[in-house]
Amino acid sequence: MKYVIILFSAFLMVACKKEKETVSNSTPADSLSIVKDSATSGHSSGNILVGTIPFPKEIKECSCYFAKNKADFETEKYIYADDAGKTAYMMLDGKRLAMNLISSSDMEVDETLTKEIENGDYKISVKGKKIKGEEALLFEGTLTIEKPDGTTFTTPIYGECGC
Numbered sequence: 001m002k003y004v005i006i007l008f009s010a011f012l013m014v015a016c017k018k019e020k021e022t023v024s025n026s027t028p029a030d031s032l033s034i035v036k037d038s039a040t041s042g043h044s045s046g047n048i049l050v051g052t053i054p055f056p057k058e059i060k061e062c063s064c065y066f067a068k069n070k071a072d073f074e075t076e077k078y079i080y081a082d083d084a085g086k087t088a089y090m091m092l093d094g095k096r097l098a099m100n101l102i103s104s105s106d107m108e109v110d111e112t113l114t115k116e117i118e119n120g121d122y123k124i125s126v127k128g129k130k131i132k133g134e135e136a137l138l139f140e141g142t143l144t145i146e147k148p149d150g151t152t153f154t155t156p157i158y159g160e161c162g163c
Contacts, residue, residue, distance in 0.1 A: 048145050048153035051091035052077040058098070059083045064115070066126070066143065066159030073158050080126065080143060084161065088117045088124070092145065099124070113139050113161065122147060128157065136162025 055065060055078060062084035067073035082088040088099045097119065105114040115126040128141025138160050145153045 048147065048151055049093045050079050050145070050153060050155065051094065052079055053081065053089060053091045053096060054078070056081050056083075056089045056098075058087070058089070062161075062163040064113070064126075064139075064159065064161035066128075066139070066157040068155055068157065070158045073160075078159070079155070080157065080159070082115070082117075084163075088115070090124070092122060097122075113141065126157070128159075136160045 052067075052072075055076065059081060060083075063081060064084060065078050065081040067076075067078050072078075080088065080090050082101060082104075085104060086101060088101055090097055090099070099117045099119045099122070102116040102118050103114070104116075105112065111130040113126065113128040113130070115124075117124040117126075123146045125144045125146075126141065127144075128139035130137050131140050132138040138158075140156070140158050143155055143157045
């Protein structure tokens with residue numbers, strides 16, 4: 001009986017030792033991953049840097065404002081805002097810009113939104129489709145930025161327009 005207990009104990013020690021070796025060689029997966037916040041900036045192959053902006057203090061009444069997605073919108077990480085007809089605000093290539101709206105569609109006609117903004121360095125096009133409407137209208141769509149040298153950047157957008 002004594003030999004059986006010794007043999008069984010030796011077997012357990014060997015089994016436990018192998019398990020420890022396996023565990024000690026593993027590396028936690030989270031220590032190797034690097035998480036980058038996509039809301040802070042967006043790079044494209046064409047080198048247009050789009051940054052987030054706080055809601056502009058210049059906007060007092062009706063406005064449209066968009067983020068890259070619903071999660072960023074809910075945390076107020078906007079990439080675009082306008083005062084519903086005159087001026088659009090964005091952070092492009094590290095500079096906060098106030099640009100004149102060239103055209104804006106009437107959203108009540110076909111539940112689509114189009115806006116064209118231009119200045120000397122950028123041509124911006126906003127296109128969206130109404131997804132929900134109450135006091136403020138929610139939209140999903142795309143925002144495209146073009147530079148005179150042909151560089152373009154396109155990103156999905158989510159946001160609202162209202163008064």
